[in-house]
Structures are given as C-alpha cells and as structure tokens.
Amino acid sequence: xxxxxxxxxxxxxxxxxxxxxxxxxxxxxxxxxxxxxxxxxxxxxxxxxxxxxxxxxxxxxxxxxxxxxxxxxxxxxxxxxxxxxxxxxxxxxxxxxxxxxxxxxxxxxxxxxxxxxxxxxxxxxxxxxxxxxxxxxxxxxxxxxxxxxxxxxxxxxxxxxxxxxxxxxxxxxxxxxxxxxxxxxxxxxxxxxxxxxxxxxxxxxxxxxxxxxxxxxxxxxxxxxxxxxxxxxxxxxxxxxxxxxxxxxxxxxxxxxxxxxxxxxxxxxxxxxxxxxxxxxxxxxxxxxxxxxxxxxxxxxxxxxxxxxxxxxxxxxxxxxxxxxxxxxxxxxxxxxxxxxxxxxxxxxxxxxxxxxxxxxxxxxxxxxxxxxxxxxxxxxxxxxxxxxxxxxxxxxxxxxxx
Numbered sequence: 001x002x003x004x005x006x007x008x009x010x011x012x013x014x015x016x017x018x019x020x021x022x023x024x025x026x027x028x029x030x031x032x033x034x035x036x037x038x039x040x041x042x043x044x045x046x047x048x049x050x051x052x053x054x055x056x057x058x059x060x061x062x063x064x065x066x067x068x069x070x071x072x073x074x075x076x077x078x079x080x081x082x083x084x085x086x087x088x089x090x091x092x093x094x095x096x097x098x099x100x101x102x103x104x105x106x107x108x109x110x111x112x113x114x115x116x117x118x119x120x121x122x123x124x125x126x127x128x129x130x131x132x133x134x135x136x137x138x139x140x141x142x143x144x145x146x147x148x149x150x151x152x153x154x155x156x157x158x159x160x161x162x163x164x165x166x167x168x169x170x171x172x173x174x175x176x177x178x179x180x181x182x183x184x185x186x187x188x189x190x191x192x193x194x195x196x197x198x199x200x201x202x203x204x205x206x207x208x209x210x211x212x213x214x215x216x217x218x219x220x221x222x223x224x225x226x227x228x229x230x231x232x233x234x235x236x237x238x239x240x241x242x243x244x245x246x247x248x249x250x251x252x253x254x255x256x257x258x259x260x261x262x263x264x265x266x267x268x269x270x271x272x273x274x275x276x277x278x279x280x281x282x283x284x285x286x287x288x289x290x291x292x293x294x295x296x297x298x299x300x301x302x303x304x305x306x307x308x309x310x311x312x313x314x315x316x317x318x319x320x321x322x323x324x325x326x327x328x329x330x331x332x333x334x335x336x337x338x339x340x341x342x343x344x345x346x347x348x349x350x351x352x353x354x355x356x357x358x359x360x361x362x363x364x365x366x367x368x369x370x371x372x373x374x375x376x377x378x379x380x381x382x383x384x385x386x387x388x389x390x391x392x393x394x395x396x397x398x399x400x401x402x403x
Contacts, residue, residue: 178395243272301364
C-alpha cells in the first residue's frame with residue numbers, strides 16, 4: 001500500500017511541476033548508489049527532486065525525512081547521471097523536496113539541501129577522455145568496480161560489460177583489475193578480480209568460459225559443459241571468438257588495445273564476442289562471426305545488435321608499411337582513405353573502429369543496430385590497460401557477455 005501511495009505521490013509531483021512549466025527529464029533514475037524520483041529542467045537549472053508522501057500522523061517535515069545519508073545517496077546518483085549525460089561540471093543544479101499529503105496536495109521545498117561532497121574519487125574514476133561526441137558507451141559503477149556497457153545491448157536486455165582498471169586488487173603496473181593469469185599476477189588476486197567484475201556486471205565468475213586468443217579467427221560454440229573453462233581448469237587454446245545460445249554461461253575475451261566485437265541476436269537468443277586485433281580485422285573475423293551464426297543458428301544479419309568496444313583509436317595507432325599493405329590487399333581502394341592516413345616515410349594512422357564498422361555493415365548488420373565506441377584504451381591508459389601506452393607492461397581487460 002505504501003509503495004502504491006508513493007507512486008501516486010510521484011505522479012502528483014510530476015503533474016505539479018509540469019503545471020508550473022517545468023520539463024521532466026527523468027523519473028526513477030537509478031544507479032548502484034540509489035534512486036532519484038524526478039530529474040527536471042527549469043530554464044537552465046537541473047532540479048533533482050525527492051518526493052515524500054507524508055501522512056498526518058508522521059512526525060517532522062518532509063525535508064527532515066531526507067536525512068544526511070539519503071542526501072549523500074541522491075548526490076552520488078546525480079553525479080552518476082551527470083557523467084552519463086556528459087553534463088558540464090558547472091551545470092546548475094538544485095536539490096528539492098516535494099511533500100505530498102494524503103489528499104495529494106504538493107508542498108514544494110526548494111533548496112532543501114546542498115550538494116554533498118565525497119564523489120571526487122568516483123568522478124575521477126569515471127571521467128574518461130572521449131574520442132568523439134557519439135555517446136556510444138555507458139560508464140557504470142558498482143561497489144567500486146567501474147565497467148562499460150553499450151546502449152543498444154542494454155536496451156536489448158543482454159548482460160554484458162567491458163572492464164576497466166578500476167575496482168580490483170592487483171598491484172603495480174597490473175593495478176588494479178587485471179583479468180589475466182598470464183601477466184605475472186598472483187592467481188588469487190586474478191580470481192578475486194574475476195569475482196568482483198562478475199558481481200558488478202551480474203554473473204557468477206566460477207561459471208566463466210575464457211578464450212585463449214592467438215589473433216586468428218577460430219570461433220568456439222560454448223555449452224553448459226564448458227562452464228569454468230579457464231577459471232577452474234585449462235581452457236581450449238587458439239580461440240578468438242565465443243558464441244552460445246544457452247542461458248547462464250558467461251563468456252570472456254581479453255584485450256589491451258585490440259577491438260572487442262559483441263553480437264546479440266534476440267530472435268534466436270544468440271550472443272557472442274570476437275577479438276579483432278589488426279590481424280583479426282584483416283581476416284575479417286567480424287564477418288566470419290556473422291556468417292557462423294547465420295549457418296549454425298539461423299540468425300539474420302539485419303536482426304543482429306552489435307558493438308565495437310573500447311580499443312586503440314586512429315590517432316594513437318601508428319603502423320608501418322607491412323601492416324598497411326595487409327589492409328590494402330583486403331579493402332577496396334576507395335575504402336583505404338576511410339581507414340588509414342598516410343603520414344609518409346612508411347608510417348600510417350590506422351582506424352580499426354572504421355575498418356570493423358565497414359566489415360560488419362558489409363556483412364549485413366544495420367548501422368542503426370551498431371554501437372561504435374567513443375573510448376580509446378591508449379588515450380585512457382590510467383583507466384584502461386593499453387599495450388601501446390605501457391610498452392607491454394600491463395594487465396588485461398575483459399569483455400563479458402551472458403544470456
């Protein structure tokens with residue numbers, strides 16, 4: 001009954017604000033820290049509104065019911081909202097409370113409390129350098145673990161995530177969320193990192209199936225019997241892509257500048273990932289993955305939702321003549337300027353994001369079903385492991401999917 005009354009109170013508060021010409025931006029905006037009932041816009045001022053249903057028998061005012069602990073949760077959640085929406089740090093914001101009585105009359109308390117500090121570390125951890133303004137990634141945080149998701153896959157309801165360096169227990173150049181047993185880390189710390197990222201994204205780490213990548217195009221179909229491969233026992237080597245149509249099997253591929261490709265077919269309930277470094281891109285592993293799930297599961301390319309994940313950007317990825325020549329052999333002459341800049345002296349700036357976009361769209365994936373990252377691993381080497389930025393002294397990031 002109380003919950004139903006609360007919903008009705010929020011509806012009354014929305015109508016009240018709209019009646020004053022205020023535009024509602026969000027209702028029940030949630031983060032891992034808490035929830036904001038209403039986020040609204042009054043001219044150029046963001047209003048963060050907590051709605052309190054007050055009965056005549058309740059003691060104290062509505063503002064008093066929003067205690068310091070509650071205020072902190074609201075402020076953390078607003079900070080998360082601000083970073084998600086890429087709002088400027090100096091965006092004007094006011095924290096209000098609307099008290100709704102049993103007759104659904106609204107009493108509006110403006111400036112009910114001030115912004116509470118303590119979000120500086122979270123903000124620093126989530127303040128990435130973006131390569132463009134596409135807003136094609138979402139930065140998430142849970143229990144101190146920061147990870148990245150993709151809007152179209154989130155909307156489709158698929159469990160997925162791309163790790164950062166933040167929230168683990170590894171130390172030194174592996175700090176702190178190293179997800180590799182082959183970088184010289186303490187295996188117990190790596191296990192704990194897997195446990196933490198699993199808890200944050202929403203899967204049981206002991207069920208993970210890990211790939212063992214060699215920059216080729218081998219695709220492995222994963223079933224329930226494979227749970228734990230790479231975590232509790234050795235995994236199959238020589239695999240650069242994983243796919244399944246079975247629920248409850250979390251899959252992992254590893255990265256430190258190479259391109260993660262994520263795929264989801266909601267019609268046939270198929271999910272998978274492919275590791276696409278420059279060799280995998282030349283070999284067009286993305287197109288091979290699409291062809292594989294067409295053949296094995298009956299997927300239609302036009303129904304596949306896909307993402308090109310965080311990896312090294314064009315500005316950071318300089319390659320030599322040998323690598324450039326490989327791309328010239330498999331891409332059309334008119335496509336080369338789209339994916340490479342010739343700097344002279346046998347040096348080129350290579351765009352793996354654009355190259356994989358061409359590969360996937362030519363394989364039949366619709367542009368409107370494709371998220372292309374706006375985050376470069378090399379530009380954000382303080383938050384993401386980058387082989388190039390660290391000259392090879394680094395840990396591994398992980399990309400995860402689970403039906």
